[in-house]
Amino acid sequence: MSLSLPLLAAVGVLGLLGTGLLGLLVTRNLIKAVVGLQILVKGAMLALVLAGRLAGQIQIGQSMALTVIVADTIVSVVALALAVQVRRQFGTLDLQALSTLRR
Amino acid sequence: MNPTLALTWLLLLPLLASPVIYLAGRASFRLGKSAAPARWLAAVALAATLVPLYYTGEAVLRAGSVSLQVGAISLRMDGVGLILAGTVLALTFLVSIFSMPYMRREEGEEKHYALLVSMAGTMVGLGCANDLFNLWVWFEAMAVTSFLLVAFYREQRGALEAGVKYLVQSAVGSAFVLIGIALVFARTGTLELSQVAAAVAGPLPLPLPLAAAGALFLIGFGVKAALVPLHTWLPDAHSQAPSGISAMLSGVVIEAGLVAMLRALGCLAPMSASWGAMLLAFGALNMVVGNLMALRQTQVKRMFAYSSVSHLGYMLIGFGVAVGYGIANGAAGGFFHLLNHALMKGLAFMAAGALLYALHISRGSHDPLMIDDLNGAAGKYPLTALALTIAVLALGGLPPLSGFMSKWQIFVAGFETRSAAVEILVIFAAINSVLSLAYYAPLVNRMYRHEPSAAVAAGRSVSVLMGAPLAVMTILVIVLGFWPGLVDAITHPAAVHLVSIFGGVGALARF
Amino acid sequence: MMTIGTLALLSIGLPWIGAVVVRLIGDRRPAAQHASAVVFALAGAVAAVAMIPQKTDANVLDLPLGSAFGHLTFLPDGLAVFLAVVATVIGSLAVIFSVDYMKGERQLGRYYSYVLFFIGSMVGLVLSSNLLLIFVFWEITALCSYALISFYNDDPKAVAAGIKALIVTQVGGIGLLAGALLLYVYQGSYDVPTFLATASTLPADVLAVMAFGFLVAAAAKSAQFPFQTWLPDAMEAPTPVSALIHAATMVNAGVYLLARFYPAFEAVPHWKLAVVVVGAVTALMAAVMALVSNDLKRVLAYSTVSQLGYMVYAVGTGGIFASQFHLLSHAVFKALLFLSAGAVIHAVHTRDMREMGGLGKQMPVVKVVMIIGGLALAGIPLFFNGFWSKELVLEAGREGGPAWAWAFMVVGAGLTALYTLRFLSMVFYGEPKGHGHVHDAGPAMKIALVPLALGTLTTYLLAGPFGGFLGRALGEGHEVGTTGQVLLGILTAPTTFVALAVVALGLLAWWRRESLSGLARALRGIGTMASNSFGFEAINRGIVSATVASAESLRTTHNGVLNWNVFAILVGLVAVLAILALGGA
Structure with missing residues (x-):
């Protein structure tokens, strides 16, 4: 079992990354895009922990992941705050509507 | 001053000043007065930071680098970090002066200054990062402050939209960087830049995870550095931010992304041939796409934003030649252009910002500054128009202005490869410079018309505090054009250092 | 008695200082502007004429400019001094003429400052013996030419003509740029006398590229086939400018370049014929x-x-x-x-x-x-x-x-x-x-x-x-x-x-x-072709419209939708990974 744990984690990383990116590509809703971003970053965190484990320095991997959690939380808070403002000013969270700046 | 102490203060001062600025401004505001203390504190803090910068710089130029150990984290200021720190702090100081009238009485003015100073601090730190994860932390901190600054006008649709796109795209890039870090760490068990470099040294091809990590660094940091096609956030963010912030974003933030990218790629030096070729290819792409996109813009700041995309292309070519061919002139030219671009584009954005303020903002309008608005601006605003003229002519690479000289150094480096492909790329870059004149020159012509636009006719005056930074930068652009050797003392050691990080042998030359 | 080095600097510097002074005087005092422009132009001419008895075949002045930029050197030999005198003397006459011609015009400061800036730069162009500096002055004269052609900025024809002149000469200038870069890389300096003395030691292909590059640059500057179209349009400039820049001095720079480097390129196959x-x-x-x-x-x-x-x-x-x-x-x-x-x-x-x-x-x-x-x-x-x-x-x-x-x-x-x-x-x-x-x-x-x-x-x-x-x-x-x-x-x-x-x-x-x-009727076809500038205008227009069209179609790809922006990032990553994988294989 212990042998397959890294493998499992690697599959998890790829799954999270793929899901996150796919979400970012297909959603038309800003909140869902932020969620996609969250999933993507979760994949990166898991990758860091996994890397720590593979390198035999799990503590470093974990502490990096913790740092990322903090940073990611800040980014998410900012993102959601912007989303609130977007809803207020645009009256929608539709990403298609959020394309007045182009060309 | 002891160099280590100087470096400590260099890193601490802006980060400590930031909350103080916020609280002082907030308190004054609560007491029913303006947020004026925030303005002055920001300028004073930035000016004060120039003192430790001087002592650190002196030590770096003398000894090559200055190190600092904080717990498990080691920080190291070298020539590359010094150029970034010097450029950042000088530009931020000028922006803080410029912003005093520009941001006066904006809601949340104190936040603007607090964020501005801390953004400068994070960029100084980014230049000192000595391990990959630390690099990412500074990078992310810089990103977060810049998100908030881009979306500063939070009641405005354009600023919000730009902020959202900028945030999401940057975050995707930074996630890529994290995955790259995980790959490197898993493979080498270390994150310290030189140790990673030592651990990966070996015959080509490198193991696939390491190559993939390099690609992730290139793209991840490349989002911030606005490599084409990852640049799509840039024209939005740089045009919607307050003008001082636009100057910062174009002048130093994207360049900080580039420095971070070079740092990260530096620990995968065995593949420097690949990285060099990639940088050259992205350089070509950036120049042509940036220029073509700028050609038909109708808003001044958006045009400048696209011009930044193309100017990053010149830096990429300089660094690409340095990385791929081990030619120090390439990196020196790249650094020179980095510094110059901060000056020229900072000047362009701030001069345009001064006009934007005089023509629109001071009259309570948040309309963008259209190119048509500039018609006849020189009649009413002769000095601002002159500053803008010199900025765009320098950006277009006309001598005797500084932009010509840094482009020239990059071109020299390109020819020093004696590779036909790179020589053709240099000619292509020169053609792109000419192309850029097709949108810069008409801008100048407009300003010197006799007949003023409606906006100019109704415009208010430009204050002295806005004019002063413009004057300083205009003079610098001219002085560096006449005497490019002034910066040699800084760019040359950094360039030699960078080339040595990438193996210094010119791996591409063997192909 | 001043040395020729000082005189060289004066004949460049005096008109340049005049350019700044005229600008500083301000457009509210036109009489002072006219007068000081004339004074500084004449002073430059005096300095140039004073070089005549002291002409020399050796470099004078030597200021290092920094790593990739070589040394600032001047070579006031006969050819250079001759052209410097032409530039400053005819420049002075054009400035004197302008006192009447430009009377009552607005923005006189801009007019005179560019004219004086041009005169000094033209002198610099002919006196320099550092190829980078020659290029620098070459481009400054183009800048002044552009600014003066489009002096009447309210007239779209003048603006278009100015930009056309700038872009055509700059495109040609790339030939000179490439030549200067090659010289630096293969000779280790930009020094022209060294090059003229040792040109035959450079690799033949390098010398050939330089020779034809210089020819392209000269053709663009001197409005020669196939770059001739900008000069007739440049006639939108005030007439004294046309006389000075577009007849007597700047357009000669191409001829000067060819004459100066003729000894080096003479032996390049087909160059003379070209x-x-x-x-x-x-x-x-x-x-x-x-x-x-x-x-x-x-x-x-x-x-x-x-x-x-x-x-x-x-x-x-x-x-x-x-x-x-x-x-x-x-x-x-x-x-x-x-x-x-x-x-x-x-x-x-x-x-x-x-x-x-x-x-x-x-x-x-x-x-x-x-x-x-x-x-x-x-x-x-x-x-x-x-x-x-x-x-x-x-x-x-x-x-x-x-x-x-x-x-x-x-x-x-x-x-x-x-x-x-x-x-x-x-x-x-x-x-x-x-x-x-x-x-x-x-x-x-x-x-x-x-x-x-x-x-x-x-x-x-x-x-x-x-x-x-x-x-x-x-x-x-x-x-x-x-x-x-x-x-x-x-x-x-x-x-x-x-x-x-x-x-x-x-x-x-x-x-x-x-x-x-x-006979005239029989030749009318040629006349019509000539009025249409033998199709070269059409070529110019084609290049411009193709560039604009590609810019516009590129713009449509920037649709501003976040999903597509993220997709572009992903494409970038996949492309880089693919290239690395293929390159590594």
């Missing part, structure tokens, strides 16, 4: 265009292009002295023609010659001097400098160039006589066309015109000393005798008689133009 082709094709083509235009300044512009073609042709045939001698004559008589045309245009407020006519009575002085300039252009013997230098060019071509090109040039000489008579008679003779009150040229205008007219009548007498003055720049074994020997040589050369016969034919053709109408 120079001859460029010169000959331009000379003939532009002469035809001058024949069909009705805009007085455009006629003179085409004529300038054509005459520059003669100079380029002369370089290609090895006649360096002939080219520089013609350059001198042309600088004087064409500046005279332009300035007198400026006086005419200033008087009647139009450039269309069909609306002129019969102006001789109202403007007697202008009429006399313009006819003097015209006769020099047409190559009428014996008292006009244009005759002597043109015959010298033709004789050099007969000796050193292919026969077909020589035939081109001789026919061109006939056409020159024809179009000169045409524009002179359209302006000064025939019936007045009701342009109301015509005021004569002002005093400052006359002060500028008279010295040029006298020069047109006398400069050929300097042939001998001029040849000696150019000295080493002419190359080994190209010593020029005394004035008497030179002039006698021209008079006894077989070419002279052929050319004179053709010129006479040209004059006759104008005389009998009524009876030649059948």
Whole structure:
């Protein structure tokens, strides 16, 4: 079992990354895009922990992941705050509507 | 001053000043007065930071680098970090002066200054990062402050939209960087830049995870550095931010992304041939796409934003030649252009910002500054128009202005490869410079018309505090054009250092 | 006594300081602006003239500029000092002329500052012996030219013409840029004298790229085939600027470049032939265009292009002295023609010659001097400098160039006589066309015109000393005798008689133009083609519209939708990974 744990984690990383990116590509809703971003970053965190484990320095991997959690939380808070403002000013969270700046 | 102490203060001062600025401004505001203390504190803090910068710089130029150990984290200021720190702090100081009238009485003015100073601090730190994860932390901190600054006008649709796109795209890039870090760490068990470099040294091809990590660094940091096609956030963010912030974003933030990218790629030096070729290819792409996109813009700041995309292309070519061919002139030219671009584009954005303020903002309008608005601006605003003229002519690479000289150094480096492909790329870059004149020159012509636009006719005056930074930068652009050797003392050691990080042998030359 | 190094710096620096001063005086004090512009231009001219007795064949001044930029050095040899004097003296006359011509114009500060900036830069261009600096000054003159062509910024035609001039010369300038970069990389410095002495040691292909790069740059700067289209459009500039920049000085820079580097490139295969082709094709083509235009300044512009073609042709045939001698004559008589045309245009407020006519009575002085300039252009013997230098060019071509090109040039000489008579008679003779009150040229205008007219009548007498003055720049074994020997040589050369016969034919053709109408109809196709500038305008327009179209279609890909932006990032990553995978395999 212990042998397959890294493998499992690697599959998890790829799954999270793929899901996150796919979400970012297909959603038309800003909140869902932020969620996609969250999933993507979760994949990166898991990758860091996994890397720590593979390198035999799990503590470093974990502490990096913790740092990322903090940073990611800040980014998410900012993102959601912007989303609130977007809803207020645009009256929608539709990403298609959020394309007045182009060309 | 002891160099280590100087470096400590260099890193601490802006980060400590930031909350103080916020609280002082907030308190004054609560007491029913303006947020004026925030303005002055920001300028004073930035000016004060120039003192430790001087002592650190002196030590770096003398000894090559200055190190600092904080717990498990080691920080190291070298020539590359010094150029970034010097450029950042000088530009931020000028922006803080410029912003005093520009941001006066904006809601949340104190936040603007607090964020501005801390953004400068994070960029100084980014230049000192000595391990990959630390690099990412500074990078992310810089990103977060810049998100908030881009979306500063939070009641405005354009600023919000730009902020959202900028945030999401940057975050995707930074996630890529994290995955790259995980790959490197898993493979080498270390994150310290030189140790990673030592651990990966070996015959080509490198193991696939390491190559993939390099690609992730290139793209991840490349989002911030606005490599084409990852640049799509840039024209939005740089045009919607307050003008001082636009100057910062174009002048130093994207360049900080580039420095971070070079740092990260530096620990995968065995593949420097690949990285060099990639940088050259992205350089070509950036120049042509940036220029073509700028050609038909109708808003001044958006045009400048696209011009930044193309100017990053010149830096990429300089660094690409340095990385791929081990030619120090390439990196020196790249650094020179980095510094110059901060000056020229900072000047362009701030001069345009001064006009934007005089023509629109001071009259309570948040309309963008259209190119048509500039018609006849020189009649009413002769000095601002002159500053803008010199900025765009320098950006277009006309001598005797500084932009010509840094482009020239990059071109020299390109020819020093004696590779036909790179020589053709240099000619292509020169053609792109000419192309850029097709949108810069008409801008100048407009300003010197006799007949003023409606906006100019109704415009208010430009204050002295806005004019002063413009004057300083205009003079610098001219002085560096006449005497490019002034910066040699800084760019040359950094360039030699960078080339040595990438193996210094010119791996591409063997192909 | 000042050293020549100081004088060189002064002749560049004084006009530049003047540029700043005029700007600082401000547009509210036009009288002070006029006066200080004249003073600084004249001071520059004095400094340049003072260099004449001290000319030297060694570098003077040596200031290191930093790593990739070489050393700031000047080489005030005969050729350089000669051109510096031409630039500053004719520059001063143009500035003096401007006192009347630009009276009452707005933004005088901008006008004079660019004119003075130009004069100093032109001196710098010819005096520099560092190829990077030559390029720098080359580009500064282009910048000034652009700024002055589009001086009337409210006129879209002027703006378009200025930008066109800037872009065309910059595109050509890339040839010089590449040459300078190659020189630095292969020689280790930008030093021109070193290069001229050791050119043969460079790899042949490098030397060839440099030679043809310089030819491209020279062709663009001197408005030669296939870059000639910018110069006629540049006539939107105020006329003193046309006289100074677009007739007497900047456009000569290309000829100067070719002449200066001729010793290095002489042996490059096909280079001389290429120079001859460029010169000959331009000379003939532009002469035809001058024949069909009705805009007085455009006629003179085409004529300038054509005459520059003669100079380029002369370089290609090895006649360096002939080219520089013609350059001198042309600088004087064409500046005279332009300035007198400026006086005419200033008087009647139009450039269309069909609306002129019969102006001789109202403007007697202008009429006399313009006819003097015209006769020099047409190559009428014996008292006009244009005759002597043109015959010298033709004789050099007969000796050193292919026969077909020589035939081109001789026919061109006939056409020159024809179009000169045409524009002179359209302006000064025939019936007045009701342009109301015509005021004569002002005093400052006359002060500028008279010295040029006298020069047109006398400069050929300097042939001998001029040849000696150019000295080493002419190359080994190209010593020029005394004035008497030179002039006698021209008079006894077989070419002279052929050319004179053709010129006479040209004059006759104008005389009998009524009876030649059948022939004219037959040639109308050529005329139409010439009016359409032989299709080169269409090529320019095609390039512009293709660029704009690609910019517009690129813009449609930037749709501003976040999903697509993220997709682009992903594409970037996949592309990089794929390239790495393929490259590693």
